[in-house]
Structure formats: C-alpha cells, structure tokens
Amino acid sequence: MDRLIAFEAETGLLTAEAGLTLAQLLDFSVPRGWFLPVTPGTKYVTLGGAVANDIHGKNHHVAGTLGSHVTQFELLRSDGSRLHCSRTDNPDWFAATIGGLGLTGVIPWVQLRLKPIVSRRIDYEGIQFHGVDEFLQLTEQYKDVEYTVSWVDCTGTGKNFARGVFMLGDHSKIPDDLKPSPEPKLVFPFDAPAFALNSATVTAFNTVFFHKQLKPRVRALQDYEPFFYPLDKVLHWNRMYGKSGLLQFQYALPWQSAREGTVAMLNEVAQSGLASFLAVLKAFGDKPSPGMMSFPQPGITLALDFPIKPDRSFPLFDRLASMTLDFGGKLYPAKDARMTAAQFQQAYPQWERFARYKDPLLTSGFWERVTAA
Numbered sequence: 001m002d003r004l005i006a007f008e009a010e011t012g013l014l015t016a017e018a019g020l021t022l023a024q025l026l027d028f029s030v031p032r033g034w035f036l037p038v039t040p041g042t043k044y045v046t047l048g049g050a051v052a053n054d055i056h057g058k059n060h061h062v063a064g065t066l067g068s069h070v071t072q073f074e075l076l077r078s079d080g081s082r083l084h085c086s087r088t089d090n091p092d093w094f095a096a097t098i099g100g101l102g103l104t105g106v107i108p109w110v111q112l113r114l115k116p117i118v119s120r121r122i123d124y125e126g127i128q129f130h131g132v133d134e135f136l137q138l139t140e141q142y143k144d145v146e147y148t149v150s151w152v153d154c155t156g157t158g159k160n161f162a163r164g165v166f167m168l169g170d171h172s173k174i175p176d177d178l179k180p181s182p183e184p185k186l187v188f189p190f191d192a193p194a195f196a197l198n199s200a201t202v203t204a205f206n207t208v209f210f211h212k213q214l215k216p217r218v219r220a221l222q223d224y225e226p227f228f229y230p231l232d233k234v235l236h237w238n239r240m241y242g243k244s245g246l247l248q249f250q251y252a253l254p255w256q257s258a259r260e261g262t263v264a265m266l267n268e269v270a271q272s273g274l275a276s277f278l279a280v281l282k283a284f285g286d287k288p289s290p291g292m293m294s295f296p297q298p299g300i301t302l303a304l305d306f307p308i309k310p311d312r313s314f315p316l317f318d319r320l321a322s323m324t325l326d327f328g329g330k331l332y333p334a335k336d337a338r339m340t341a342a343q344f345q346q347a348y349p350q351w352e353r354f355a356r357y358k359d360p361l362l363t364s365g366f367w368e369r370v371t372a373a
C-alpha cells in the first residue's frame with residue numbers, strides 16, 4: 001500500500017496510501033519543488049506510522065507536528081466500516097487517530113499539505129555551546145529560524161558538561177536543479193560485537209563529534225539529506241548496537257522545569273557511565289497538535305540512544321522515567337519500552353477518553369502495559 005493517489009502541483013496537496021515511505025514521497029516531491037512540512041530524523045518511516053505517532057521534527061517550534069499538516073485520511077475499523085476523517089468530518093476520530101498509536105484502526109490513505117522549496121540545500125549554521133544555559137540562550141536567539149536542533153555530549157563532566165553543537169538551518173532561497181536523491185552507498189555490514197559500543201568508544205565518538213566542527217561557529221550550504229537524515233547515510237546503522245539492539249529514551253519537560261530537569265538528567269546519564277551515543281536536545285513550540293494523544297508540549301525534549309544491556313540500561317531508564325514524571329514531563333510512546341501504567345496515566349490523563357476510540361480488535365504490547373490495572 002505505497003502508491004501515490006493524487007498530487008496538486010499548484011497547492012502541494014498530496015494524497016497517498018499510508019505505506020508510502022517518506023523517502024519515496026521525497027523522491028517524488030523534491031524534483032517538483034515540494035518538501036515535507038515536518039520530517040523526523042529518518043526518511044525510512046511510512047506515512048501511516050508518521051501519523052500514528054504524530055511525529056515532530058526540527059521545526060516543531062514553528063510548524064508543530066505532522067498532524068497539523070494532515071488535511072484528511074481514511075480510517076478502516078475491524079468491523080469493516082470506513083470513516084472519512086478531517087477537521088470537519090468525524091473530527092473526534094481525526095483527533096484520536098493522529099498520535100493514536102495505530103490503535104483506532106488502520107489508516108489506508110492520508111492527504112497532507114507539502115511546503116514549497118526552490119533548492120535541495122539548507123542554509124546551515126553550527127554553533128558550539130557549553131552547558132544547558134547556553135543552549136537555552138541560543139534557542140531563544142534563533143526561535144524564528146525554521147529548523148533548530150542540538151547534539152549534546154552526555155558523556156561530558158566538569159567543564160565539558162552538556163557541551164554540544166546547536167544546528168540551525170532554513171531552506172536555501174537560491175534555486176538549484178532539485179535533483180533526486182542518490183541511493184545510499186554505505187551499508188553497516190554486520191552486527192557489531194557486544195563490546196564495540198562501550199563508555200570508552202562512545203566518549204571518544206562524542207569528543208570527535210564535538211571537535212569535528214573546528215571553529216566555534218561554521219556556516220555552509222548543505223544538502224537536505226545529511227541535515228535531516230544523518231543516520232540514513234549508513235544503511236542498517238542500527239547493527240552498530242550489536243544483536244541486542246538499542247533502546248531510545250525521549251522526554252518532554254515543560255518550560256518551568258526544563259532547565260533544572262535537563263541538567264539533572266544529563267548528570268544522571270553522565271554519572272551512570274552508560275554513555276549515550278546520540279543525544280538530541282530541542283525546544284518544542286506552543287503550536288497545539290490536533291492529535292488527542294500527541295507527545296510534544298511546549299518546553300524541552302531530550303532523546304537518547306543506548307545499547308540494550310538489561311542489567312544496567314533498564315535501571316537507568318527507570319530512574320530517568322521517574323525523574324521525568326517528577327519534573328512534570330512525559331515520555332514519547334514511539335520510543336518507549338519501559339513506561340509503567342502509573343507513569344503513562346499520569347502523563348497522558350486523556351488516555352481514558354482516547355480508549356473510547358480504540359478498535360476492539362486491535363491492541364499492542366505498549367497498550368497492554370500502560371493500561372494494566
């Protein structure tokens with residue numbers, strides 16, 4: 001179910017089956033001068049998956065979530081009924097299904113509004129920062145730039161604590177030929193052995209990443225692929241984590257506790273010695289999502305990747321989850337494997353209202369866990 005159904009070249013309104021990947025969508029739309037209104041950090045996800053998690057991107061502070069740009073879709077229920085959903089047609093089903101974790105039914109097709117571009121390139125700037133306060137200052141200073149995101153070194157302690165690179169960009173206004181993307185050439189060839197990612201290699205990676213940018217501030221015109229999808233360049237990059245794989249952790253903290261909570265949690269990660277290979281820090285804006293269960297809220301979000309080591313990484317995850325709740329925050333269901341029922345129900349009090357829209361024949365491991373009595 002990955003066919004394109006319709007495209008209006010004048011308005012950028014695109015309708016496609018929900019199995020179309022964002023990579024396929026961009027292959028079609030970029031040469032025609034249109035881009036995704038919101039994109040996650042990989043293009044290898046489907047439209048249906050992106051709607052079901054109401055994904056956010058580097059432009060959340062100006063564009064909100066993907067759901068804000070979805071105009072309509074169909075919902076197929078297990079009783080065979082088909083609901084046409086938009087802001088005016090079955091609006092409650094529209095709200096429940098955006099960010100509805102695939103639990104309200106199957107989405108056969110989606111329509112969304114793309115945004116016009118004249119170039120593949122991004123007018124990019126990278127600025128080194130030291131500490132959460134500098135990150136927050138840069139966030140405020142560049143709040144009108146379309147894309148902002150930061151990589152943060154969460155192995156750093158002392159003067160290196162929470163150092164990072166604040167990355168910002170806008171679509172270049174200088175027209176180019178909008179060529180299609182080349183196929184990725186690099187492939188991670190095998191599952192890395194368990195010892196490959198340890199605190200020494202991860203610390204070394206973070207140090208190299210920080211110093212890769214030799215000057216405190218660099219500007220460049222960069223293709224959109226490395227800007228939005230740095231990991232996609234290496235197919236099967238996840239093999240780097242070995243056979244047991246990786247677990248992500250992502251929180252959103254409200255502005256009142258964002259600074260204090262982020263410092264506390266980065267400290268917790270640094271002290272644990274279970275360094276995260278990739279840590280991404282970003283501000284969420286205040287554009288409300290149409291999705292009832294949507295994750296983003298105004299404040300700060302931090303996403304961390306850890307190799308799975310049940311005896312060590314699970315207790316750390318559980319500590320970070322409790323801290324998130326204590327700071328008045330919430331965890332991202334799309335990335336979660338550990339949240340308890342009490343934590344979910346505290347952070348998503350609307351869950352009982354949402355449960356009324358759940359398809360009786362659909363469930364998931366996540367849902368069973370977070371609604372367990």
Ligand SMILES: Cc1cc2nc3c(=O)[nH]c(=O)nc-3n(C[C@H](O)[C@H](O)[C@H](O)COP(=O)(O)OP(=O)(O)OC[C@H]3O[C@@H](n4cnc5c(N)ncnc54)[C@H](O)[C@@H]3O)c2cc1C
Binds near residue numbers: 045
């Ligand atoms: C490297 C990487 C970077 C990422 N960066 C971001 C990011 O920046 N921002 C962000 O928000 N997320 C990010 N994610 C998470 C990712 O965008 C979401 O998990 C997304 O939902 C995955 O979509 P998928 O097509 O792989 O769906 P799956 O993982 O297969 O499914 C995800 C959910 O969607 C439901 N679903 C899928 N298709 C349909 C359908 N047709 N109808 C109804 N329900 C459906 C499934 O039931 C499931 O609940 C990232 C993930 C990776 C691996």
